[in-house]
């Protein structure tokens with residue numbers, strides 16, 4: 449897998465340290481906000497979520513959604529369909545969305561609207577990565593792991609054609625791989 453990576457942006461060690469910091473901060477912030485439900489969007493965020501929840505020293509419920517966005521080409525259009533819904537009600541609960549990457553922000557914009565309508569007590573976003581200068585939707589993220597450049601990024605859950613999700617680091621893909 450590594451031969452297809454142009455540049456490692458965040459090493460396994462850097463990711464581990466940052467996720468630990470995020471989890472510790474979340475544990476402080478949610479000490480008086482229970483029950484806490486961490487929601488992740490399959491598939492990319494599953495890796496981040498698995499590490500994040502283990503860094504939060506509080507009772508945490510976990511749930512998952514799967515959505516499909518209908519875009520032309522590689523960028524999403526903002527039209528999102530729920531393929532798999534949450535398995536529980538989030539009414540009155542403190543919901544934290546764990547997302548791997550905030551690119552256009554359209555996926556999260558949809559999710560925030562959708563989950564807000566279900567009357568959670570609070571709703572916040574924890575994004576491991578936020579691309580610089582690509583957001584089309586105004587979103588406030590309570591927790592951001594790293595800012596990253598607008599490149600084709602893979603690893604730690606992020607894929608190209610379903611590959612590289614199991615790469616332990618995060619890197620920019622060589623252009624010749626996807627062009």
Ligand code: PRP
Pocket residue numbers: 489490491492493517524547548549550551552553554555556606607
């Ligand atoms: C990726 C990523 C985010 C979304 C971000 O998911 O996991 O959910 O795109 O893009 P946006 O900010 O432009 O909406 P993808 O649709 O590739 O599905 P996957 O998680 O199954 O890889």
